[in-house]
Amino acid sequence: MKRRQNMNAESRKKACYAYSLPGVNSELLPVCRQMFLGTVGISERQVRTTMAKIQQHGHIENEKRGGRPPKMLQRDRALRDDVERHIDRFPRMESHYCRKKTSYQYLSPDLNLIKMYELYQRECCKENRITASLSLYKDVFYTKKLKFHVPKKDVCGLCDTFNRGNQDERDKIKGTYEKHIAEKQEVRKVKEVLKSKANTDPSFLLASFDLQQVLYVPKSARGELFYKRKLACYNFTICEIGKMDGFCYFWHEGIARRGANEIASNVYHFLCEVDTRNVSDIAFFADGCCGQNKNSILPTMLGYFLKSSKKVEKITVYFFETNHGQNEGDCMHSVIERSVKRTSEIMLPSQLATVIRMASKRPYRVTEVQTSDITDWKQLAKDRGVLRVRTSEEGDAIDWTNFMVIQLNKELPNKIFFKNSHLQMSFSSINLEANRRRSNPEENLSMIETPKISNVKFEDLMTFCNGNTPVIYHPEHKAFYQMLLIRRTEIMCLSVLIKNFIIIKFDYFL
Structure with a gap:
């Protein structure tokens, strides 16, 4: 009999184990230890280890292998914060078509994740910092609401909701959706009819106009450009659908903004050019952007033009249904954007204007707009009383954002005709004479x-x-960019002088 040498040592055996295996009808049959271990194919040590890990509630404790030590977790957090700071340095832009409906922001179309990561690596090597892995960089990027700007139309929210929703959701918006589709189809039918008319009637001109998505200069492969704000450039396009001639009105943000006054002024210059031809009837198609197209400022400009026009007698503007504004101008924008993308370096807006001009095999007619070319049509709308009109001659309330068609005639200079639907048979009318300011009869x-x-x-x-x-x-x-700074300084000094003059004059009268 083998005796224990140290009688005071604690025994390794803590408990006695009974072994059993499932038999017929899931009954447990008692077996010896050797039978159990041989059948299951494990060792006695594995049995002891498993039994030692069973906790009071009967479950085996969690696995302790693997995981990250506290020092490594702290390092991971620091790397993640570093990556986040790097991503936040890139300038963002809002969606061009659905700014009110989406919270996503867009990075430059010249960027992608691999380019961003290469710039991050270059920066870390220069400053001798630890570089995060590409997988961590991607993981941080996808936690932010960021996308790379792709020049394409956004999906219509109403159509997407109706197509993806269940039956209850469809029933709720069925009426709105059917009207939406009917308007979309009707305006396209009208356009097809007018296209055939433009091909046969030389006195009729059909065109579409739209503002292209923002272009930025300078454009280069240098990495510094991705972290800085660049000069925004705007390109307003008008496409003659019959001849397929393209007209571009180009300017940058140091000259003018991209609001209703700018759009109306560019259309006015186009109309003045058309008035030199034998054209008496003009029809435009445009998207329904309220801030730029669908407002009281555009018809004010059209009325002013007709008052002095030589040959043009009637102008009609058709607005596409929301998010379904497909027109020939989109093709111009696509051609221009491809040409800009192929050009490796553009430093000045004038160089960008040249790229736009030569983007197509049939060169576009580019007009480089100056501040003096933009008229304050909004002030004229106030003087004419257009903004004070609340009801039509038929007694209906007026909402400019609901207009789908507007029409002006040279024979009736004080009236604006409109439709709230392309399905509407007859025009309603607005009488401007009753709202004109008597104290300022001149325009x-x-x-x-x-x-x-x-x-x-x-x-x-x-x-x-x-x-x-x-x-x-x-x-x-x-010199060009320094002149921008000089012009801005002159504007600020002039505004300060005017402000001080007003204050001094006010104090004098007091």
């Missing part, structure tokens, strides 16, 4: 004020010109 046009570019954008633009390795190094290119 004087005034120019808009030169817009101000923000301080942070100016600082970013100047960093492109300065430093040991400037992005903009040509003297003429630098």
